[in-house]
Amino acid sequence: MRLSAALSFISPVQTASNYRYLRINFNQHSKAKLTVGENAALSYVNNIIFKLGIYMAGTNLLTLLDDITVLLDDIATMSKVATKKTAGVLGDDLALNAQQVTGVAAERELPVVWAVAKGSFLNKAILVPAALLISVWLPWLITPLLMLGGLFLCFEGAEKVFAKFLPHDDKSESEGDKLDLVEYEKQKVKGAIRTDFILSAEIIVITLGTVAAATLINQALVLCVIAIIMTIGVYGLVAGIVKLDDAGLYLLNQSKLSANKFKEILGKGLLAAAPRLMQFLAFAGTVAMFLVGGGILVHGIKALHHIQIAVTNYGQTIVGTTGEVLVPLIFDGLLGVIAGLVVVLGHLAYLKIFKK
The missing domain is CATH 1.10.10 (Arc Repressor Mutant, subunit A)
Incomplete structure (x- = not known):
């Protein structure tokens, strides 16, 4: 028993x-x-x-282990989709950040890129948890915050245009002469990190929208993966771009030692292309500010979005598929320019009235 x-x-x-x-x-x-x-x-x-x-x-x-494998597979799939959707912003991010390094001494280019990259990691360390919290508790706040960021990008773009084409005050020129290189570098880094914050916010929000149906843990993991990949990818490319001239000079010196004609041609080509590429990136970075800023405003204001769709449809009937691609970009860019000019003029009026 x-x-x-x-x-x-x-x-x-x-x-x-x-x-x-x-x-x-x-x-x-x-x-x-x-x-x-x-x-x-x-x-x-x-x-x-x-x-x-x-x-x-x-x-x-x-x-x-099977559950972990499935989870990792889901994260990889969602990360791939999110990467495709953020590719457009990634191109703008690359142009903007490469443009921010222009004017820095050659020996300080990589330290500046590294400083901005660290700032970008810090931006994303703030944005990822903030985006998750806002999406859970205050989802309506995401669009207004993005629109403020878009207006700021338009403002920065318009400010660069003003600085390029409008005459400066003698006072501002004398202040610029007194500005030492260390302070100039700090200002460059701060400006780049500030711009990166807005672009990173857009990347994070796009990614969050892509994985909206996933669990909170999966959302957090995908956001972390995208944040790391984007930061390493962008600043790795920026570091390569700003050191193209050094690579050309190295190849040219090597060609003299080994009498290698190919290295000589490639070195001369890189040396000739590097300054032109940086000039193009400076221009592309300013254009990207208007495109991204205007695009954020269009997607945030329904009336503007409907107008854009109507204009795009009209353009498509005239020039076909080309209109479908170009018209939204032109619309976003023009809106970004107008918004930037309005904000800059408002800022100047504020300075004249309240800071006499």
């Missing part, structure tokens, strides 16, 4: 909790005085229970 009572608990051994219950009950029965045969039987049962425990532990481990 005592043996059958102990064996009667084998049937519910299907989960880890039942296994623990069986072990405790079995130990209680094993404390009773048993015959030699009963002791042998109980030892046999104990061995079975032990093997069942190992089997269940192994099964649970395999199930856990």
Whole structure:
């Protein structure tokens, strides 16, 4: 009877909790005085229970590993989709950040890029948890915040245009002469990090929209993956772009040592292309500010979005597929220029009225 009572608990051994219950009950029965045969039987049962425990532990481990594999696969898939959707902003981010390094001394280019990259990582460390919290508690706040960022980009773009084409005050020129290189570098880094913050915010929001149906953990993991990939990719490319002239000079020197004509041609080509590329990126960075800023405003204001769609449809009827691609870009750019000019003029009026 005592043996059958102990064996009667084998049937519910299907989960880890039942296994623990069986072990405790079995130990209680094993404390009773048993015959030699009963002791042998109980030892046999104990061995079975032990093997069942190992089997269940192994099964649970395999199930856990399978769940982790599925989770990683989901994250990889969602990250791939999110990367495609943020590719446009990534191009603007690259142009803007490469443009921000122009004017910095050659030996300080990589330290400046590294400083901005660290600032970009810090931006994303702030933005990822903030975006998750806002999406859960205040989802309506995302669009207004993005629009403020878009207006700021338009303002910065218009300010660069004003600085390029409008005459400067003698006072501002004298202040610029007094500005030492260290302070100039700090201002460049701060400006680049500030711009990166807005572009990073847009990338994070686009990514968040892509994985909106996923669990909160998956959303957080995908956002982290995208943030890391984007930062390393953008600033790795920026570092390569700003050092093209050094690479050209190195190849040119190597060609003299080894009499290699190919290295000489490639080196001269890189040296000739580097300044033109930086000039183009400076121009492209300013254009990108208007495009991104205007695009954010269009998507944030429904009336503007409907106008853009109507204009795009009209352009498509005239020039076909080309109009479908170019018209939205032109619309976003013009809107960005107008918004930037309005903000700059408002800023100048504020300075004249309140800071006399």
